[in-house]
Amino acid sequence: MSYxxxxxxxxxxxxxxxxxxxxxxxxxxxxxxxxxxxLDEVKANxxxxxxxxxxxxxxxxxxxxxxxxxxxxxxxxxGMTPFVHMKKLGQQMDIPNLYMKDEGIIPTGSFKTRxxxxxxxxxxxxxxxxLAMPTNGNAxxxxxxxSARAGIKATIVMPVDAPNITRKEVAVSGGDLHLVNGLIxxxxxxxxxxxxxxxxxxxxTLKEPYRIEGKKTMGYEILEQMNxxxxxxxxxxxxxxxxxxxxxxxxxxxxxxxxxxEDKLPRLVAVQAEGCAPIVKxxxxxxxxxxxxxNSQTSAFGINVPKALGDFLVLEAVYKTNGCAxxxxxxxxxxxxxxVAQLEGNFICPEGAATFAAAQxxxxxxxxxxxxxxxxLNTGQGIKYPETVNIENLPLLExxxxxxx
Amino acid sequence: MSYxxxxxxxxxxxxxxxxxxxxxxxxxxxxxxxxxxxLDEVKANxxxxxxxxxxxxxxxxxxxxxxxxxxxxxxxxxGMTPFVHMKKLGQQMDIPNLYMKDEGIIPTGSFKTRxxxxxxxxxxxxxxxxLAMPTNGNAxxxxxxxSARAGIKATIVMPVDAPNITRKEVAVSGGDLHLVNGLIxxxxxxxxxxxxxxxxxxxxTLKEPYRIEGKKTMGYEILEQMNxxxxxxxxxxxxxxxxxxxxxxxxxxxxxxxxxxEDKLPRLVAVQAEGCAPIVKxxxxxxxxxxxxxNSQTSAFGINVPKALGDFLVLEAVYKTNGCAxxxxxxxxxxxxxxVAQLEGNFICPEGAATFAAAQxxxxxxxxxxxxxxxxLNTGQGIKYPETVNIENLPLLExxxxxxx
Numbered sequence: 024m025s026y027x028x029x030x031x032x033x034x035x036x037x038x039x040x041x042x043x044x045x046x047x048x049x050x051x052x053x054x055x056x057x058x059x060x061x062l063d064e065v066k067a068n069x070x071x072x073x074x075x076x077x078x079x080x081x082x083x084x085x086x087x088x089x090x091x092x093x094x095x096x097x098x099x100x101x102g103m104t105p106f107v108h109m110k111k112l113g114q115q116m117d118i119p120n121l122y123m124k125d126e127g128i129i130p131t132g133s134f135k136t137r138x139x140x141x142x143x144x145x146x147x148x149x150x151x152x153x154l155a156m157p158t159n160g161n162a163x164x165x166x167x168x169x170s171a172r173a174g175i176k177a178t179i180v181m182p183v184d185a186p187n188i189t190r191k192e193v194a195v196s197g198g199d200l201h202l203v204n205g206l207i208x209x210x211x212x213x214x215x216x217x218x219x220x221x222x223x224x225x226x227x228t229l230k231e232p233y234r235i236e237g238k239k240t241m242g243y244e245i246l247e248q249m250n251x252x253x254x255x256x257x258x259x260x261x262x263x264x265x266x267x268x269x270x271x272x273x274x275x276x277x278x279x280x281x282x283x284x285e286d287k288l289p290r291l292v293a294v295q296a297e298g299c300a301p302i303v304k305x306x307x308x309x310x311x312x313x314x315x316x317x318n319s320q321t322s323a324f325g326i327n328v329p330k331a332l333g334d335f336l337v338l339e340a341v342y343k344t345n346g347c348a349x350x351x352x353x354x355x356x357x358x359x360x361x362x363v364a365q366l367e368g369n370f371i372c373p374e375g376a377a378t379f380a381a382a383q384x385x386x387x388x389x390x391x392x393x394x395x396x397x398x399x400l401n402t403g404q405g406i407k408y409p410e411t412v413n414i415e416n417l418p419l420l421e422x423x424x425x426x427x428x
Numbered sequence: 429m430s431y432x433x434x435x436x437x438x439x440x441x442x443x444x445x446x447x448x449x450x451x452x453x454x455x456x457x458x459x460x461x462x463x464x465x466x467l468d469e470v471k472a473n474x475x476x477x478x479x480x481x482x483x484x485x486x487x488x489x490x491x492x493x494x495x496x497x498x499x500x501x502x503x504x505x506x507g508m509t510p511f512v513h514m515k516k517l518g519q520q521m522d523i524p525n526l527y528m529k530d531e532g533i534i535p536t537g538s539f540k541t542r543x544x545x546x547x548x549x550x551x552x553x554x555x556x557x558x559l560a561m562p563t564n565g566n567a568x569x570x571x572x573x574x575s576a577r578a579g580i581k582a583t584i585v586m587p588v589d590a591p592n593i594t595r596k597e598v599a600v601s602g603g604d605l606h607l608v609n610g611l612i613x614x615x616x617x618x619x620x621x622x623x624x625x626x627x628x629x630x631x632x633t634l635k636e637p638y639r640i641e642g643k644k645t646m647g648y649e650i651l652e653q654m655n656x657x658x659x660x661x662x663x664x665x666x667x668x669x670x671x672x673x674x675x676x677x678x679x680x681x682x683x684x685x686x687x688x689x690e691d692k693l694p695r696l697v698a699v700q701a702e703g704c705a706p707i708v709k710x711x712x713x714x715x716x717x718x719x720x721x722x723n724s725q726t727s728a729f730g731i732n733v734p735k736a737l738g739d740f741l742v743l744e745a746v747y748k749t750n751g752c753a754x755x756x757x758x759x760x761x762x763x764x765x766x767x768v769a770q771l772e773g774n775f776i777c778p779e780g781a782a783t784f785a786a787a788q789x790x791x792x793x794x795x796x797x798x799x800x801x802x803x804x805l806n807t808g809q810g811i812k813y814p815e816t817v818n819i820e821n822l823p824l825l826e827x828x829x830x831x832x833x
Contacts, residue, residue, distance in 0.1 A: 075480045078653075079508055099773060100512055100530065103484050105505020111579075125505065128535055130774065132811055155831075172773030174516075178831060183824060191817040195810065197770040201831060202824050209827035217831050248483075365602040368504060368577030369535065405600065406537055407811060412596040419588060419607050422614040426560075426583065426606060426622045 055229035079103035106248040133403035139165035141237030157210030160189030167198030242273025255395035260374035262328035264337035271340035291346035296321035306348035355380035375401030460634035484508035511653040538808035544570035546642030562615030565594030572603030647678025660800035665779035667733035669742035676745035696751040701726035711753035728778040760785035780806030
C-alpha cells in the first residue's frame with residue numbers, strides 16, 4: 024500500500040516522459056506536463072468505501088495525488104467544499120436540478136487553494152526553497168500562505184489593480200510581494216527574468232505540473248458528493264482553465280478506476296466574459312488553440328486571461344465531452360451575483376456568477392434540457408470583492424430613532 | 429427514529445419550561461432559554477458510527493438539533509470546519525499539541541453562520557416572516573444571507589463603524605439594512621422598539637433559544653475530530669459568549685449520551701481584550717455575573733461586548749470546568765495574528781488571534797502544561813478585516829523592471 028501511486032510526468036503534446044522525483048517545469052517542446060499514476064495498482068488497493076473514514080480534506084484522495092510521502096503534505100484542511108442545491112434559483116431558471124459547488128468555502132477563500140496545497144507539498148518534497156509567480160490575486164494569496172506554512176520563500180508579482188484583499192493576504196503571510204504598474208503579462212515577464220537569473224522555482228500557471236492535480240480534486244469531490252453518478256453539465260469560469268482541465272482529468276481517471284460508469288461524460292462548459300473570450304472564439308471557429316484576446320477587460324478579474332498556456336487542453340476537454348464555450352455580458356454576471364445572494368443566500372464572486380448567467384442562457388437556447396443535472400462552479404467568496412456591491416444613500420439612524428417596518 | 433429528539437425549552441435560572449413548537453423569546457424571568465432533548469431516546473437510536481455516512485454539514489448532528497422536520501433546514505453546507513495542527517507555532521510556544529479549530533472556513537466566513545443556520549431553520553419551522561437583530565457585523569451578515577435563503581425578511585441594525593465587508597454582505601442579500609451612528613447597544617434599542625411595536629421576531633443574541641444550538645455543534649465537531657478524546661484546554665474569544673456556552677452544553681450532552689468519558693472535562697478559557705474584559709473582571713472577583721464595562725474598545729470588534737446577556741452561563745462554564753478568563757493586550761493579539769499567518773499560513777481574524785496570545789500567556793504562567801492538548805478557536809477569516817494588515821511604502825515596479833532576489 025503506497026501513499027501515492029504516482030508514476031511519472033508526460034507531455035500531452037509530444038508524449039515525452041519525465042521523472043516526478045526532480046524539479047520539472049515545462050516539457051522541452053514548451054507544453055505543460057501532466058502527472059500519470061499506476062491506476063491499475065490504485066484500482067487493486069483503493070476502494071470507494073475507504074473514503075468514509077478519512078478526514079474531509081482533498082488529501083482523502085492521496086493515492087491519486089503526486090506527493091509520495093505523507094509528511095510532505097502542506098494542508099490547512101482544504102477540500103470537501105459545499106455542494107448546494109439551488110432550488111429557488113433553479114426553479115426561476117427552469118433547471119430544477121441546479122447545484123453549486125462552492126469553492127469559496129476553503130482556506131484563503133478561493134479554489135486556487137487546491138493547486139497551492141498540492142503544488143507546494145510537491146515543491147517541499149522536491150526540496151524547493153524559493154518559488155515565484157505572477158498572479159491576478161487569488162493564486163498569489165493561496166501560494167504565499169501555503170508557502171509560509173511549508174517554510175518556502177514565495178515571490179509574488181501582482182498587477183497594482185488586482186483585488187486589494189489578495190494583496191493583504193500575501194503581505195500578512197510574510198511573502199515577498201511586488202506590485203507592477205501593468206497587467207499579469209508584465210508580471211509574468213518579471214517572474215520569468217527572476218527564474219532565468221536565479222534558478223527560482225517557477226510556479227506560474229501550468230509551468231509546474233502539480234497545480235492541476237490539486238484542481239482535479241474538484242472533479243473527485245463532485246462525483247463523490249453526487250454519490251458517483253455523473254452529472255449532465257458542469258459549468259466552469261475559464262481564465263487559465265486549469266480547473267476544467269483538472270475536472271476532465273479526474274473523470275478520465277475515475278473511469279479507469281471503474282468508480283463511475285463508462286458510457287457517459289458530463290458536458291463541460293467553459294464560461295468566459297464577453298470582454299475576454301479567447302476560448303469561446305476558438306471554440307466557435309472549431310479551432311484547437313486560442314489567439315491572444317486584445318484589450319481584454321471584465322469585472323471578473325480572475326478570468327481576464329487573454330491567452331492561456333493550457334488553451335489546447337481546455338478546448339480538448341470541451342470537444343471530447345460535447346460541451347461548449349460561452350461568453351456572458353457584464354450586466355448578466357452582475358445580475359446573477361445578486362440573484363444568487365437574494366434567492367439562495369450565497370455571496371459568490373463575479374467569476375462564479377458568470378456560470379449561473381451562462382446556465383440561464385444555455386437553458387433558454389435549449390442546450391440545457393429541463394431535467395438535466397447542472398453544476399455551476401463558484402471559484403471564490405464574494406467578500407474578496409467588496410467593490411462588486413454598491414451601497415449608496417443608505418440613511419444613517421441616530422440613537423433613539425425608530426424603524427418603520 | 430425521529431429527525432430531532434427535541435423535547436422542550438427550559439430556563440436555566442428559574443427552571444420554568446416552554447414548548448419549542450411556538451415562538452419563544454426570553455423566559456418571563458428575563459433569562460435566556462435553553463433547548464432540552466430526550467437524550468435517552470437519542471442514546472438508544474443514534475450511534476457514533478452513523479456519522480461516517482453523513483454529509484459534512486452541522487446537520488450531521490440533527491438528532492440533537494431543534495428542527496423537527498428535515499425540510500425546514502436552511503443549509504449552505506456549513507460545518508466540519510478544519511481542525512489544524514499548529515506545529516511550528518506550538519513549538520515556538522512550547523505547546524506541541526496546539527490545534528486550531530478554524531471557523532473562518534464556513535459560508536459567510538465566520539462562526540456566526542452556525543447560529544444562523546440553526547436559528548433561521550427553526551424560525552422557518554415556526555412560520556416566522558420577519559426577524560430583526562442588532563449586530564457588530566458578522567452575525568448580521570450570516571443572518572441576512574440565511575434569511576434570504578429561507579425567504580424571511582431580515583432587518584439588520586449595525587453601528588456605522590462595524591466592518592465594511594459585513595455591511596456589503598447584508599446589502600447583497602437584499603436584507604433590510606440600517607446603520608446607526610452609535611454602538612451595538614444603540615442598535616439593540618432600535619431593534620427592541622421594532623420588536624415591541626410590530627411583533628417582529630427578535631433574533632438578538634440569546635433572545636431566541638436556537639442560536640446556541642448551532643454554536644454547540646462546534647463542540648460536537650471538536651470531539652469528533654479528536655476521535656472523541658477530550659482535549660485539555662479550549663480557548664474561546666468571548667464577546668456574547670454563546671459559543672462557549674454552546675461548547676459546554678455539547679460536552680454535557682455527549683457525556684449523557686455516553687460518547688465521551690465521564691471523568692474529564694476540558695478546561696474552558698474565556699479570552700477577552702484588555703479594552704473590553706467584563707467576564708475577566710467578574711472571574712477574577714469570583715462573581716457569577718459581570719458588570720457593564722465602561723468605555724470599551726478593541727480592534728477585535730466582535731468581542732467588544734461590554735455586558736453579555738448570557739454572562740452567568742459563560743462564567744458557570746468556566747467555573748465548572750476549572751477553566752479561567754484572561755485578557756490580552758492589543759499588541760499581543762496583533763502580534764499573534766501575524767505569527768499565525770507567517771508560521772502556519774492562516775490569515776485569521778483579530779478575535780481568533782486573541783486566543784493564541786492567551787495560550788502563550790497561560791503557558792508562560794504554567795497554567796497550561798507542556799504536553800497538554802490545547803485548542804484555539806478562530807472565529808472568522810482575516811480577509812473580513814483587511815484593515816488589520818498595513819502595507820505601506822511597497823515599491824511599484826514598472827514593466828521590464830528586475831527583482832533582485
